[in-house]
Amino acid sequence: xxxxxxxxxxxxxxxxxxxxxxxxxxxxxxxxxxxxxxxxxxxxxxxxxxxxxxxxxxxxxxxxxxxxxxxxxxxxxxxxxxxxxxxxxxxxxxxxxxxxxxxxxxxxxxxxxxxxxxxxxxxxxxxxxxxxxxxxxxxxxxxxxxx
Numbered sequence: 001x002x003x004x005x006x007x008x009x010x011x012x013x014x015x016x017x018x019x020x021x022x023x024x025x026x027x028x029x030x031x032x033x034x035x036x037x038x039x040x041x042x043x044x045x046x047x048x049x050x051x052x053x054x055x056x057x058x059x060x061x062x063x064x065x066x067x068x069x070x071x072x073x074x075x076x077x078x079x080x081x082x083x084x085x086x087x088x089x090x091x092x093x094x095x096x097x098x099x100x101x102x103x104x105x106x107x108x109x110x111x112x113x114x115x116x117x118x119x120x121x122x123x124x125x126x127x128x129x130x131x132x133x134x135x136x137x138x139x140x141x142x143x144x145x146x147x
Contacts, residue, residue, distance in 0.1 A: 045093040057112035057124045064108055065123075070101040072138075079107060079123050089114065094124045098139050104132030 068087055070077030075092040088111065095101060109123040131137055137145050 045091055053112055053115075054124075057110050060110045060112075062108050062110060063123075064106070064129075067101040067103055067105040067107055067128075067132075069103055072100050077101060079109060079126070088121055088123045090123045090126060094122070094126050096125060096127045099128055099131065099145075100138045100140060101126070101128060102132055102135055102137055104135065106130040106132075 064082040065079040065088065066082070067090075068078040068080045070090065072092070077090045078087040079090050080087055088109070090101070090109075094109075099105075101107065106129045107123075107126050108129055109126040111121045112124045114120045114122050135146075139145065
């Protein structure tokens with residue numbers, strides 16, 4: 001009997017729930033030919049909107065509505081118009097002011113068509129006029145404020 005510790009053995013490989021090895025095998029796979037290519041976002045932002053579309057939208061009428069939903073991590077949401085009709089798309093780049101929109105917030109906005117077919121509409125120059133009562137609102141800098 002020797003008092004030396006046994007030699008170190010290979011660490012066990014564990015399988016993930018998907019059945020793939022999550023150690024060496026996941027790192028050694030061949031790179032995708034599309035991995036280096038960046039696909040442009042289909043979401044129209046203030047930055048990608050043409051100047052003429054921005055001018056047409058800013059000269060248009062102001063509409064009222066209620067924020068139906070907004071996901072800060074995804075960067076978009078929808079507004080339900082006060083006069084009825086289909087929901088209007090809202091992008092994070094078109095929100096004015098210091099608060100992140102929440103469900104139930106009353107907003108004013110102008111509308112701009114979404115390319116390439118210009119069949120759907122998007123809310124631009126969105127301003128929160130009344131915060132939904134009884135909810136906690138977050139500022140863009142991360143501070144939470146109760147309303």
